[in-house]
Amino acid sequence: MNGYKAPDIRSGHGICQEVRNIPGRVLAVTMDIPWELFQKHCAWTPDHVYMVPDMDLETVEQAEKTLPPCDTVVGIGGGSSCDMAKYIAWKRGCRMVLVPTIISVDAPLTNTIAVRIDKKVTYIGNIFPEELLVDYSLIQEAPPDLNRAGACDIASIHTGLYDWRLAHEDTGERYDAAIAAEARECLVELDRNAEEVYQVTPKGIDTIVDLYRREVKFCTIFGNSRPEEGSEHLVAYNIEHITRRHFLHGDLVAFGLFAMTRLQQHEHEWMVSLMRRCGLRYICPDASRDELRQALLTLKSFKDSAGLFYSIVDKIPITPEFVEDTLAALG
Ligand SMILES: [Zn+2]
Numbered sequence: 001m002n003g004y005k006a007p008d009i010r011s012g013h014g015i016c017q018e019v020r021n022i023p024g025r026v027l028a029v030t031m032d033i034p035w036e037l038f039q040k041h042c043a044w045t046p047d048h049v050y051m052v053p054d055m056d057l058e059t060v061e062q063a064e065k066t067l068p069p070c071d072t073v074v075g076i077g078g079g080s081s082c083d084m085a086k087y088i089a090w091k092r093g094c095r096m097v098l099v100p101t102i103i104s105v106d107a108p109l110t111n112t113i114a115v116r117i118d119k120k121v122t123y124i125g126n127i128f129p130e131e132l133l134v135d136y137s138l139i140q141e142a143p144p145d146l147n148r149a150g151a152c153d154i155a156s157i158h159t160g161l162y163d164w165r166l167a168h169e170d171t172g173e174r175y176d177a178a179i180a181a182e183a184r185e186c187l188v189e190l191d192r193n194a195e196e197v198y199q200v201t202p203k204g205i206d207t208i209v210d211l212y213r214r215e216v217k218f219c220t221i222f223g224n225s226r227p228e229e230g231s232e233h234l235v236a237y238n239i240e241h242i243t244r245r246h247f248l249h250g251d252l253v254a255f256g257l258f259a260m261t262r263l264q265q266h267e268h269e270w271m272v273s274l275m276r277r278c279g280l281r282y283i284c285p286d287a288s289r290d291e292l293r294q295a296l297l298t299l300k301s302f303k304d305s306a307g308l309f310y311s312i313v314d315k316i317p318i319t320p321e322f323v324e325d326t327l328a329a330l331g
Contacts (some may be wrong), residue, residue, distance in 0.1 A: 004128065004220040006111065006317045007213060011134035011206060016076075016099050017042045018133055022069030029085045034077035036100040043139050046074065052084045057115045057122075060084060064091050072097060079107035082129075086113045090127040097131045102142040103150040103205060105249055108132055109212040110222070119244070134209055135156065136202045148279035149198045150208045150248025154215065156191045156232050156253055157183045158271060159260045163230035163311035171310050173226075182218050183227040194277035231263070231299075231311035232256030237294045238302045239287055247286055254282035259296060259326050263307065283330050284290045292330075296323045 010018070016038065016255060019026075026046040030038065030330040035049065036329050053059060064087060072095040075085025082098050089096035090113065107114065109132075113125040139147060161180055168175035190197070196204035221227045235256030241248065254275055261268040275282050284292060297320065300313050 003126070004111075004217060005130055006217070007129050007132050009132045009134060009209060009213065011136065011202070011209070013137045013202075014041070014135065015027045016135035017044075019046075019074055019097065019099065020044050022072050022074065023097075024032040025069065026072050026074060027067060027070035027088070028074045028083050029088065030076040031078075031138075033165050034081060037101055037138065037141055038076050038099070041135065052080050053078075055080050055115050057117050057124075060087050060113075060115055062087050067173065072240075074099065075108075078103060079105040080102040080207070082107040082297075083113045086127050086129065087115075087125060090125045092164045095131075096127070097127065098129050099133045099135065099138070100209075101135075101138050102146055103139060103208045104142075104146045105150065105328065106153055106216065109209070109216045111216070117292065120219050132209075134205065134327060136205055139205055140200055144198075144200050145281065146248065146250075147205070147208075148198060149248050149254075149281075150212075151194075151197050151275075151278040152250040152253035152257070152280055153213045153228060154186055154208070155257055155271070155274060155278070156230065157187045157215075157228050159232045159257060159264060159266065159312075160226070160228045160230035161308075162219050162264050162266050163225050166312060166315060167226075169317065176222055179222050179227055182214070186214055186311060191280070193275055194274060198279045200276060226309070229309075231260040232302050233314050234299060234311065234313060235259055235295055236259060236310055238305070239284070239291060241306075242294055242298070242301060243287065243291055245286075247284070248281075251281050251286060254280040255284035255287070255292060258282040258330065260312060262326055262329070263316055263318065265321065266293065285295055289327055293323055293327060308329055316327065 028046040028049045054091040063282045073088045076099045098108045112123040167173040188247045193207040236252035262272045
């Protein structure tokens with residue numbers, strides 16, 4: 001299974017206080033906002049606290065080399081805090097405990113580490129998080145929109161499976177029906193719990209975390225993220241490429257889902273309903289309409305020059321008419 005290790009996930013109100021029982025020298029890795037929040041929920045003084053300034057590769061390497069030795073690294077926060085903890089534990093081979101304070105990205109479950117090299121996100125490393133403390137009270141304090149955004153990388157299975165199947169039929173790309181069925185199950189589970197995800201209830205939080213866990217597992221077994229990343233992610237990457245700005249990942253992918261289910265003619269209305277019910281912001285509020293327009297118009301050439309995977313974008317031309325209709329349908 002490519003060295004897949006299943007995580008031990010403990011969840012509950014106040015579960016973050018478990019960090020006080022960690023023996024030995026403890027290094028906490030966090031950021032200002034999550035750390036302040038965490039301290040309200042758990043009075044704790046680890047041996048050392050490091051505030052992650054950014055995830056540039058130089059920063060990450062320097063931090064690992066200069067931070068004091070530790071027996072356990074505890075990552076408290078969102079994607080960057082978790083990824084910094086993963087980097088340190090990966091390099092040092094020490095124990096790692098992750099305490100996500102937000103579930104907007106799957107970093108607490110994945111084995112790779114997102115760093116920036118020349119401002120471009122690149123994935124390095126290989127370490128499966130094995131110990132997670134999912135504290136509902138802590139996570140519920142984050143802005144609901146950010147937590148809801150976590151649904152995007154599950155919803156993307158819908159377009160992802162379509163593009164994967166298409167690639168198999170058109171180019172002979174490797175396909176695994178059993179894994180596709182497992183992925184489909186995750187989508188059904190999200191649909192069933194959309195209201196809980198929207199309300200950020202304990203059940204909604206558990207749903208997102210468990211679906212991430214299942215997704216990381218089947219993608220690891222398959223060998224890449226083909227089952228969950230399709231043309232909707234191409235749209236997301238192109239918006240970042242065009243604007244050179246940082247967005248909430250869920251906003252980009254949601255717009256990609258809106259546009260690509262139209263291009264695929266693949267249950268677009270249902271996807272829009274799912275995104276509404278989960279609270280995914282498919283209008284991508286932080287991008288202008290012209291940026292969204294450019295991202296669609298240049299999608300094929302972006303995909304070709306970046307050498308990215310085969311999808312509906314290779315099969316059906318994106319015409320100016322399609323783009324204008326899509327933007328008009330966004331409302
Ligand atoms: Zn994603």
